[in-house]
Amino acid sequence: EPEVTQTPSHQVTQMGQEVILRCVPISNHLYFYWYRQILGQKVEFLVSFYNNEISEKSEIFDDQFSVERPDGSNFTLKIRSTKLEDSAMYFCASSGRGPNYGYTFGSGTRLTVV
Amino acid sequence: GDSVTQMEGPVTLSEEAFLTINCTYTATGYPSLFWYVQYPGEGLQLLLKATKADDKGSNKGFEATYRKETTSFHLEKGSVQVSDSAVYFCALVPSGNTPLVFGKGTRLSVIA
Numbered sequence: 001e002p003e004v005t006q007t008p009s010h011q012v013t014q015m016g017q018e019v020i021l022r023c024v025p026i027s028n029h030l031y032f033y034w035y036r037q038i039l040g041q042k043v044e045f046l047v048s049f050y051n052n053e054i055s056e057k058s059e060i061f062d063d064q065f066s067v068e069r070p071d072g073s074n075f076t077l078k079i080r081s082t083k084l085e086d087s088a089m090y091f092c093a094s095s096g097r098g099p100n101y102g103y104t105f106g107s108g109t110r111l112t113v114v
Numbered sequence: 115g116d117s118v119t120q121m122e123g124p125v126t127l128s129e130e131a132f133l134t135i136n137c138t139y140t141a142t143g144y145p146s147l148f149w150y151v152q153y154p155g156e157g158l159q160l161l162l163k164a165t166k167a168d169d170k171g172s173n174k175g176f177e178a179t180y181r182k183e184t185t186s187f188h189l190e191k192g193s194v195q196v197s198d199s200a201v202y203f204c205a206l207v208p209s210g211n212t213p214l215v216f217g218k219g220t221r222l223s224v225i226a
Contacts, residue, residue: 107157
């Protein structure tokens with residue numbers, strides 16, 4: 001069964017550093033998403049991406065965050081200057097026919113900011 | 115705004131017990147409803163879905179029925195197993211291409 005692949009599985013970074021989280025969505029999917037889950041809390045929407053541009057973003061997705069689909073297969077989330085409160089599990093997801101048909105999520109990247 | 119409310123966990127059951135995890139929603143229009151499951155150390159997996167009123171989603175012995183009159187989508191399983199221990203998330207897509215909105219999740223522990 002096709003999978004969404006995320007790398008790395010765990011990243012530790014110092015406060016103020018830039019991090020890039022990488023995702024390979026399912027190859028024929030058109031809609032891409034990033035969510036995050038702070039430990040023990042709910043899964044929160046960050047951003048959606050369609051047709052090579054951001055289609056929607058939440059209040060969490062401020063100027064410190066950016067997304068790219070640099071080469072037609074990878075989908076990246078960049079945090080420019082990490083803060084302690086960015087520590088969370090970050091999930092990438094993709095959907096082939098729009099959100100009503102359910103997303104396929106990756107296994108997540110656990111980001112720890114120290 | 116659109117939201118999902120799930121029963122508080124954790125829920126602890128003995129093997130073969132009946133499971134219900136309550137989920138209610140608030141949404142304008144006609145949302146699609148989902149249950150996702152997160153096994154320990156893993157990502158989110160779609161468990162089942164329903165896209166219109168009175169639809170029943172089912173998978174792996176789990177069921178949920180889209181009840182528009184009560185704005186609910188309760189998850190049920192007749193006989194749980196230890197391997198069902200996980201966190202269960204109720205979620206909705208409000209309409210069109212709007213993003214998935216999750217509930218807080220309910221942790222289920224099944225003991226032998």
